[in-house]
Amino acid sequence: MEEPAIQDKISELEAKLDKLPSESADEATQKELYLELGDAYLDANESAKAKQLYQKLLTETNEAYYAAAYYELGKIALDENDFATAQQNLQLAIEWGQKTNDENTQAKAHHAYAFIMLQTQDSAAEESKACLDHIMTAVALFSKNKKYDNLGKAFMLLTGFTQARLTTNKAIAYFKQLLEQHEEATDLLGFIHYHLAAYYEADENSKEAFRHFEQALHYKNKLNIGSELGETYYHLGLLHDEQGNSDKAFEYNVIALRHMLSLDDISTYASMAVIFVQGGIEDCTNATLKQEAKTLLEQAQKLDLLPHADAEGATEDNDGFVYDHSYTGNLLEQTREEQEQAKVSELEELKNDFAKKKAALPDSAEDFAQAAYDLLSKLNEGIDRSLFSFLARKKNKTRKVEVNNILNDSQESLKQAIANADDDDLKTVLETWKGKLDDNFRG
Numbered sequence: 001m002e003e004p005a006i007q008d009k010i011s012e013l014e015a016k017l018d019k020l021p022s023e024s025a026d027e028a029t030q031k032e033l034y035l036e037l038g039d040a041y042l043d044a045n046e047s048a049k050a051k052q053l054y055q056k057l058l059t060e061t062n063e064a065y066y067a068a069a070y071y072e073l074g075k076i077a078l079d080e081n082d083f084a085t086a087q088q089n090l091q092l093a094i095e096w097g098q099k100t101n102d103e104n105t106q107a108k109a110h111h112a113y114a115f116i117m118l119q120t121q122d123s124a125a126e127e128s129k130a131c132l133d134h135i136m137t138a139v140a141l142f143s144k145n146k147k148y149d150n151l152g153k154a155f156m157l158l159t160g161f162t163q164a165r166l167t168t169n170k171a172i173a174y175f176k177q178l179l180e181q182h183e184e185a186t187d188l189l190g191f192i193h194y195h196l197a198a199y200y201e202a203d204e205n206s207k208e209a210f211r212h213f214e215q216a217l218h219y220k221n222k223l224n225i226g227s228e229l230g231e232t233y234y235h236l237g238l239l240h241d242e243q244g245n246s247d248k249a250f251e252y253n254v255i256a257l258r259h260m261l262s263l264d265d266i267s268t269y270a271s272m273a274v275i276f277v278q279g280g281i282e283d284c285t286n287a288t289l290k291q292e293a294k295t296l297l298e299q300a301q302k303l304d305l306l307p308h309a310d311a312e313g314a315t316e317d318n319d320g321f322v323y324d325h326s327y328t329g330n331l332l333e334q335t336r337e338e339q340e341q342a343k344v345s346e347l348e349e350l351k352n353d354f355a356k357k358k359a360a361l362p363d364s365a366e367d368f369a370q371a372a373y374d375l376l377s378k379l380n381e382g383i384d385r386s387l388f389s390f391l392a393r394k395k396n397k398t399r400k401v402e403v404n405n406i407l408n409d410s411q412e413s414l415k416q417a418i419a420n421a422d423d424d425d426l427k428t429v430l431e432t433w434k435g436k437l438d439d440n441f442r443g
Helices: 002-023 027-041 047-057 062-078 083-100 103-119 127-146 148-165 168-181 186-202 208-222 229-242 246-261 270-283 288-300 325-359 365-384 393-420 426-441
Strands: none
Touching: 002 027, 027 047, 027 062, 027 103, 047 062, 062 083, 062 103, 083 103, 083 127, 103 127, 103 148, 148 168, 148 186, 168 186, 168 393, 186 208, 186 229, 208 229, 229 246, 246 288, 246 365, 270 288, 325 365, 325 393, 365 393, 365 426, 393 426
16 A cells, blocks of 8 residues: 555655746755655655656756765665666765765765775775775764764764774774774764774673763763664663673663664664563563553564564463563574574585685695685674674684684694795785785784
8 A cells, every 4th residue: 555655745746846946946945855756766666767857957057956966876876786886976976065065965975985895895905995984084074964863874884894894803992093083072972982882892891891882871862862872771781781780781671672662763683672671571670660661562562573472481461472581581592593503504614615725735825815714704703793792702702712723724824835835926925815814813
């Protein structure tokens, strides 16, 4: 039944735009209508019409439309996986945004351009610097114009960049440097502290993670910044639980769920907060908080964020809500194991390839170096990107030891290959690989 509503909206917007010239609409209103119509075309899967609309805007004498038109064309090309066209249009959006002082479109175009660059996985120093420059330009412009939701997305992209290009220790050092550089920019501090805390949590440094999550919460509440606010309460709740403060942990997860469910885009952490609230609601002695928890769980159930009612642990008495602590813990562990299992076959394949290439040494030393890099990347990804690090402490420690052992083994094998190589060009290539492995995976 959604399609007629979309078509009605399209017809209404088209009619408004037809009347605008005679009604002498102001520039901002007319521009907003064009963008709204383009979005409606895309919602109706009519990308050809959206392209035609934005291309038409580029023939208008009013240059104020150009940055937005190029940006929207860039987004469409990105959705179509036409990265070359997307980059071309986004670059033009940046240039026209500068000419017309359209800082919001500039920021979004810088953000999207950096996203494309990150997909190429080109870790060369020049490319990495260019990608980072785009991200930080977007950060500065979003901050200047108080576009905090977009600022949160820019910082998520920044963390994606640091995860892909830096070790955990180097990423922590980078965010600490950001804190020093922006100590007066209070709207940035909430975001910097949050992402620094997340890295400390991944590195199993609960004390520093807690301290920086608390700082993030302070600055976000001080400036009424909703972006990542629910996630901040969620992480602090987990850390309170780790410290044995179960009442505070429950309260923070209720607050986290309150914020997460108020947003149009539901956080990836929402279902985890739901499970935590379910597991603690029976022990809650605060009547007001308990009632809010029940209301939020009902809301989450309508959004299909609750475990299914026929799951183990659910009973007719609890109406599908699962309050049993042991069940909640098992469900969390099961969820983590299912996600980890999806990566096992790929990891085993990489390990087999590494062993095969190592056995073939000294021949094809470059292939061995690539196999080592691919395996270390996958192992390191399992440490840095775990969503359930609070349940996986021992496993993460084991994985870090495995990374270190494979790195040392690879470096020793490459050292021998370099010593045995007769070709100077090959020696240079292998030295480069050896340095790359150290730069990317040495903690």
